[in-house]
Amino acid sequence: MKEQVVCKTTDLEPGQMKASLFGKQNVLICRTLDGEFYAFLNQCTHQGAPLDKGMICGATTDKSKPGEYDYCRKGEIVRCPWHGREFDIKDEGRMLANPNKKLPSYKVRIENDDVIIYK
Amino acid sequence: MAKNKIAIVDTDIHERVQYKDILKYLDEPFKHYITNCHWIQEKHMPYTQPAVAGVDRADAVLPDGRPAGSDLTFMQKQLLDDIGHEYGILTSALDPSPSSMHGWYEMATALASAYNDWQIEEWLEKDDRLYGSVHIAAQDRDAAVKEIERVGSHPKMVQVLLPIDDIMWGDPFYHPIFEAAEKHNLMIGMHHNEPPVYYGKWPRYFIEWHTLIPTAHMKQITNMIFNGVFDKFPNLGLMMIEGGFTWVPHIMWKMDQQYRDLRHEVPWLKRKPSDIFKEQIRVTTQPAEELTKQEFTSLIEQMGTDEILCFSTDYPHWDYDSPTRALPNMDPDLKKKIFAENAKAFYPKLPNS
Ligand code: FES
Numbered sequence: 001m002k003e004q005v006v007c008k009t010t011d012l013e014p015g016q017m018k019a020s021l022f023g024k025q026n027v028l029i030c031r032t033l034d035g036e037f038y039a040f041l042n043q044c045t046h047q048g049a050p051l052d053k054g055m056i057c058g059a060t061t062d063k064s065k066p067g068e069y070d071y072c073r074k075g076e077i078v079r080c081p082w083h084g085r086e087f088d089i090k091d092e093g094r095m096l097a098n099p100n101k102k103l104p105s106y107k108v109r110i111e112n113d114d115v116i117i118y119k
Numbered sequence: 120m121a122k123n124k125i126a127i128v129d130t131d132i133h134e135r136v137q138y139k140d141i142l143k144y145l146d147e148p149f150k151h152y153i154t155n156c157h158w159i160q161e162k163h164m165p166y167t168q169p170a171v172a173g174v175d176r177a178d179a180v181l182p183d184g185r186p187a188g189s190d191l192t193f194m195q196k197q198l199l200d201d202i203g204h205e206y207g208i209l210t211s212a213l214d215p216s217p218s219s220m221h222g223w224y225e226m227a228t229a230l231a232s233a234y235n236d237w238q239i240e241e242w243l244e245k246d247d248r249l250y251g252s253v254h255i256a257a258q259d260r261d262a263a264v265k266e267i268e269r270v271g272s273h274p275k276m277v278q279v280l281l282p283i284d285d286i287m288w289g290d291p292f293y294h295p296i297f298e299a300a301e302k303h304n305l306m307i308g309m310h311h312n313e314p315p316v317y318y319g320k321w322p323r324y325f326i327e328w329h330t331l332i333p334t335a336h337m338k339q340i341t342n343m344i345f346n347g348v349f350d351k352f353p354n355l356g357l358m359m360i361e362g363g364f365t366w367v368p369h370i371m372w373k374m375d376q377q378y379r380d381l382r383h384e385v386p387w388l389k390r391k392p393s394d395i396f397k398e399q400i401r402v403t404t405q406p407a408e409e410l411t412k413q414e415f416t417s418l419i420e421q422m423g424t425d426e427i428l429c430f431s432t433d434y435p436h437w438d439y440d441s442p443t444r445a446l447p448n449m450d451p452d453l454k455k456k457i458f459a460e461n462a463k464a465f466y467p468k469l470p471n472s
Contacts, residue, residue, distance in 0.1 A: 047444035053178035055171045081177030082439055084170040 003118035015075035019052035033075035039106040039117040044080045054081040126205040128462040130403045131431035135188035135212040144233035163313040166325040170437035179435030187435035216282035217256035219312040227256035235270045243275040252280040264299045271303035277466045282312030289346030304467040310360040336362035337370045347387040349399045368421035403431035405440040412447040429462040
């Protein structure tokens with residue numbers, strides 16, 4: 001199975017993301033606030049925007065009631081730089097407004113301080 | 120992104136000025152009011168911006184922090200060269216449009232002129248692909264006509280831009296503007312500025328406002344048609360920019376029905392409203408709702424012509440439409456029309472090779 005070092009663990013602080021290459025594929029490496037790493041195809045499922053140019057942030061969640069915001073999940077949501085669609089890093093890259101859609105993802109493993117991704 | 124095989128005429132690109140860039144084109148004392156008296160334009164919109172980088176595509180903000188759309192070289196690289204535009208029409212972001220400013224008509228008029236000069240010198244004359252829009256402060260109608268006379272004959276100016284806001288442009292008071300535009304082979308481009316969409320007010324949420332922008336487009340079309348603008352100026356065309364297009368059959372049917380009942384009140388209409396629409400009004404595609412090929416084809420059938428829609432990206436705004444992803448697959452002939460030929464046939468000053 002093909003695998004590849006895509007960055008060093010020190011390249012990303014918790015709550016950050018960056019683009020990298022996996023073979024010829026443009027991938028997005030995300031690090032959540034608990035220090036975990038995740039990898040997705042760096043292309044929005046909507047119109048293909050480069051997700052690394054967006055934002056890693058929290059979400060106003062579905063616990064919110066009309067007129068009352070519940071904001072949490074900090075560092076666990078990727079928002080697209082174009083139309084702002086939100087993808088849940090910790091839930092297989094599912095889109096918040098339509099969980100049937102998800103970002104294609106990769107498996108991630110850490111060895112020493114290498115971030116390795118594989119299919 | 121690979122270059123597109125088909126020609127693309129992009130009917131809505133927002134170049135943006137920063138005051139410091141426009142100052143040299145501004146006459147005194149208006150320059151003084153900005154540099155020494157710190158005048159800034161009013162903003163109307165009450166919302167904190169909901170997307171990642173305000174109303175811009177986050178990846179279109181310049182690496183040095185300047186706002187999206189303010190640098191030609193960057194725009195060439197990210198948009199025109201990358202996609203392979205044949206032509207692009209600039210629709211600006213002088214925010215709000217001079218015609219939407221409240222009070223101080225002199226400042227609005229001066230800004231419109233400075234903007235036109237800046238646009239011509241810094242954009243239109245530097246890139247063959249770019250065509251422009253004449254800015255006016257329409258509230259001072261006579262000054263607006265003078266401005267059209269001053270720059271309207273520039274070979275790369277293709278339309279006069281009016282904001283969709285709270286002024287209904289079909290009112291006879293504004294007809295001299297249409298007369299001047301027609302005289303210079305300019306079309307009218309209408310782009311929403313910050314229209315109040317709820318009975319003259321702002322809704323509570325941006326998402327409500329943004330959902331209902333097309334209602335403001337429908338109001339302007341209804342107003343322009345029934346006030347007889349298109350009968351009075353048969354060579355004038357109207358491009359409705361950035362309202363999407365799925366509402367087009369609805370307003371055609373509605374106006375035709377009303378016309379059959381109430382023609383008595385507007386006897387100057389010599390054609391039914393949907394025919395006026397088909398002949399003199401065009402609509403840009405963005406922001407396109409996600410339709411299947413079947414839904415899209417059926418919608419075009421309902422419009423009764425495939426010559427109304429003209430592709431647009433709205434670069435560099437957050438709700439940008441990608442030419443390869445925003446619209447469903449369509450037959451090659453239709454694709455050619457929507458992506459280039461309809462716009463070329465509409466704007467008399469756009470080369471139609
Ligand atoms: S391209 Fe990502 S939300 Fe549209």
